[in-house]
Amino acid sequence: xxxxxxxxxxxxxxxxxxxxxxxxxxxxxxxxxxxxxxxxxxxxxxxxxxxxxxxxxxxxxxxxxxxxxxxxxxxxxxxxxxxxxxxxxxxxxxxxxxxxxxxxxxxxxxxxxxxxxxxxxxxxxxxxxxxxxxxxxxxxxxxxxxxxxxxxxxxxxxxxxxxxxxxxxxxxxxxxxxxxxxxxxxxxxxxxxxxxxxxxxxxxxxxxxxxxxxxxxxxxxxxxxxxxxxxxxxxxxxxxxxxxxxxxxxxxxxxxxxxxxxxxxxxxxxxxxxxxxxxxxxxxxxxxxxxxxxxxxxxxxxxxxxxxxxxxxxxxxxxxxxxxxxxxxxxxxxxxxxxxxxxxxxxxxxxxxxxxxxxxxxxxxxxxxxxxxxxxxxxxxxxxxxxxxxxxxxxxxxxxxxxxxxxxxxxxxxxxxxxxxxxxxxxxxxxxxxxxxxxxxxxxxxxxxxxxxxxxxxxxxxxxxxxxxxxxxxxxxxxxxxxxxxxxxxxxxxxxxxxxxxxxxxxxxxxxxxxxxxxxxxxxxxxxxxxxxxxxxxxxxxxxxxxxxxxxxxxxxxxxxxxxxxxxxxxxxxxxxxxxxxxxxxxxxx
RNA sequence: GGAGCUGUCGUCUAGUGGUUUAGGACACAUGCCUGUCACGCAUGAGAUCGCGGGUUCAAAUCCCGCCAGCUCCGCCA
Numbered sequence: 001x002x003x004x005x006x007x008x009x010x011x012x013x014x015x016x017x018x019x020x021x022x023x024x025x026x027x028x029x030x031x032x033x034x035x036x037x038x039x040x041x042x043x044x045x046x047x048x049x050x051x052x053x054x055x056x057x058x059x060x061x062x063x064x065x066x067x068x069x070x071x072x073x074x075x076x077x078x079x080x081x082x083x084x085x086x087x088x089x090x091x092x093x094x095x096x097x098x099x100x101x102x103x104x105x106x107x108x109x110x111x112x113x114x115x116x117x118x119x120x121x122x123x124x125x126x127x128x129x130x131x132x133x134x135x136x137x138x139x140x141x142x143x144x145x146x147x148x149x150x151x152x153x154x155x156x157x158x159x160x161x162x163x164x165x166x167x168x169x170x171x172x173x174x175x176x177x178x179x180x181x182x183x184x185x186x187x188x189x190x191x192x193x194x195x196x197x198x199x200x201x202x203x204x205x206x207x208x209x210x211x212x213x214x215x216x217x218x219x220x221x222x223x224x225x226x227x228x229x230x231x232x233x234x235x236x237x238x239x240x241x242x243x244x245x246x247x248x249x250x251x252x253x254x255x256x257x258x259x260x261x262x263x264x265x266x267x268x269x270x271x272x273x274x275x276x277x278x279x280x281x282x283x284x285x286x287x288x289x290x291x292x293x294x295x296x297x298x299x300x301x302x303x304x305x306x307x308x309x310x311x312x313x314x315x316x317x318x319x320x321x322x323x324x325x326x327x328x329x330x331x332x333x334x335x336x337x338x339x340x341x342x343x344x345x346x347x348x349x350x351x352x353x354x355x356x357x358x359x360x361x362x363x364x365x366x367x368x369x370x371x372x373x374x375x376x377x378x379x380x381x382x383x384x385x386x387x388x389x390x391x392x393x394x395x396x397x398x399x400x401x402x403x404x405x406x407x408x409x410x411x412x413x414x415x416x417x418x419x420x421x422x423x424x425x426x427x428x429x430x431x432x433x434x435x436x437x438x439x440x441x442x443x444x445x446x447x448x449x450x451x452x453x454x455x456x457x458x459x460x461x462x463x464x465x466x467x468x469x470x471x472x473x474x475x476x477x478x479x480x481x482x483x484x485x486x487x488x489x490x491x492x493x494x495x496x497x498x499x500x501x502x503x504x505x506x507x508x509x510x511x512x513x514x515x516x517x518x519x520x521x522x523x524x525x526x527x528x529x530x531x532x533x534x535x536x537x538x539x540x541x542x543x544x545x546x547x548x549x550x551x552x553x554x555x556x557x558x559x560x561x562x563x564x565x566x567x568x569x570x571x572x573x574x575x576x577x578x579x580x581x582x583x584x585x586x587x588x589x590x
Numbered sequence: 591g592g593a594g595c596u597g598u599c600g601u602c603u604a605g606u607g608g609u610u611u612a613g614g615a616c617a618c619a620u621g622c623c624u625g626u627c628a629c630g631c632a633u634g635a636g637a638u639c640g641c642g643g644g645u646u647c648a649a650a651u652c653c654c655g656c657c658a659g660c661u662c663c664g665c666c667a
Binding site: 026028029030031032033034035037046048050051052065066079080082083085087088091108109110111112114115118119120121122123125172173174175176177195198220221222223225226228346347440445446447448449450451452503547557558559561563 | 591593596597600601602603616617618622623624625626627628629630658659660661662663664665666667
């Protein structure tokens with residue numbers, strides 16, 4: 001079918017006879033002379049059809065159109081100097097075609113490959129097979145392959161086993177919603193697609209496999225986002241007889257290996273580490289983007305006895321006054337400052353106060369006349385303010401003040417173009433709380449998952465004040481995106497049961513949902529821990545694209561529909577009957 | 591569940607109440623062209639203006655509802 005690839009043809013081949021196969025790109029018909037671009041995964045080469053040299057292929061080429069699949073044979077020929085095309089690698093030569101065969105004709109494609117960047121995404125998804133022919137998608141999917149390949153090689157070299165776990169698994173209603181699969185053999189019963197291989201991974205550790213990994217497809221029936229699909233891929237690993245540091249070290253090795261192998265980039269080891277609390281205080285988020293500065297600073301101490309009512313009230317109620325300093329207020333118009341205040345309100349804060357430091361180090365602000373001289377001097381000193389600085393202040397409940405300024409911080413970085421875009425900035429976030437209070441459900445929920453081991457220094461509070469307990473969990477954050485999370489797991493059945501109890505799962509529920517797991521814990525469970533990396537997100541960042549749909553061959557839309565195949569779709573009554581399912585009428589619902 | 595943005599030939603778009611027989615570019619078709627590579631030139635075909643209702647003498651344009659896509663909040667143990 002072919003002796004060579006389109007992309008490898010260059011002047012070294014001049015004079016050689018080659019046979020190439022691929023898709024036709026553009027066609028330039030000059031009447032007595034036709035040029036076709038022939039494309040395969042490797043690249044593009046120009047074909048020439050000259051009736052004066054070879055009549056038959058010329059006649060066939062007359063009828064060839066875009067996206068036809070053809071095979072040609074001919075001689076690689078040097079181009080004359082003035083017809084060299086420097087923009088493609090094969091541009092110094094072309095193929096003078098002696099023989100052409102059309103494998104397959106093609107309808108006029110709905111969009112031109114070179115127009116891809118302008119075409120609406122749903123058109124591209126409907127004709128994904130054409131979209132995937134574009135250079136960008138070819139590169140993204142290839143990048144993905146290279147990442148899984150590097151991952152396997154790395155883990156294999158470190159003594160990990162790749163072990164598959166069931167896709168038809170058990171529903172565990174804690175956490176994300178499950179996708180359910182009815183069982184024909186067991187009417188009225190359901191499998192669930194796994195949200196993650198978590199429990200199977202742990203059980204493999206109980207079984208003595210020591211280290212395992214999996215490129216695991218996971219399923220969660222939750223709403224979609226640019227970085228969330230209902231099915232996605234995790235790099236999942238688990239290790240026996242380890243502490244958090246061991247897992248982190250292995251993972252740093254993995255990232256370093258992947259970036260070296262795939263992008264030929266060195267990443268600096270070890271990664272930075274930041275405690276969850278520090279991250280919240282300084283960056284207002286548990287997934288800080290450290291490619292820029294703008295740290296959040298606490299200035300509560302300056303306003304304990306303030307005349308300013310909002311500050312005083314907030315502090316009286318255990319809130320905080322927090323601030324960010326921006327270099328130059330000239331970057332902001334009045335309108336933009338107003339917009340910042342709006343943004344702050346949108347994120348849940350009562351408001352936002354701005355202060356400009358003018359050339360004479362005077363503080364200009366809507367609240368300046370309420371600021372005492374001590375407070376002014378205190379601010380200048382505490383924040384090392386310089387002329388032309390802009391100070392943004394949020395006073396609110398501690399967590400609201402942090403999170404609001406966290407969002408403002410990201411907003412400012414984008415506006416002021418402070419983000420070092422070519423950097424890959426990894427950071428570990430650790431020392432998470434074990435639990436958090438779910439205001440909506442009025443109950444305690446795990447921050448990570450209920451199999452996470454409590455940190456020994458704070459485990460004493462488990463019975464009295466569980467919200468004070470920290471966990472042995474760690475997240476890995478890349479450029480402000482959470483790309484993975486893991487933990488040291490509980491390996492003691494009594495502790496595990498205690499955690500379930502704190503989470504208010506009753507005995508019966510524990511038995512039904514996790515009975516298999518607590519039983520497994522009773523027969524000799526070693527200390528163990530692991531992590532799962534959101535592979536799609538990692539590749540999205542490596543490819544510098546805005547959505548994981550760009551690195552998944554066949555993704556779903558925001559309403560979880562596949563534009564290519566039109567799934568999900570109805571099934572026949574017979575199919576439903578076989579699995580004992582009755583569809584409720586729309587009216588039957590509330 | 592909620593908020594915002596978008597929806598006009600195959601594709602990208604112009605059009606904010608009558609100038610519209612909805613304009614352009616690319617793609618497509620036909621013809622001409624032996625050096626193009628975003629080929630060129632000429633001619634042509636191609637649009638239920640997302641769907642439904644309303645206001646108006648008159649709606650792509652204004653209003654209401656719905657649908658679809660995207661972004662975000664909630665949600666994602």
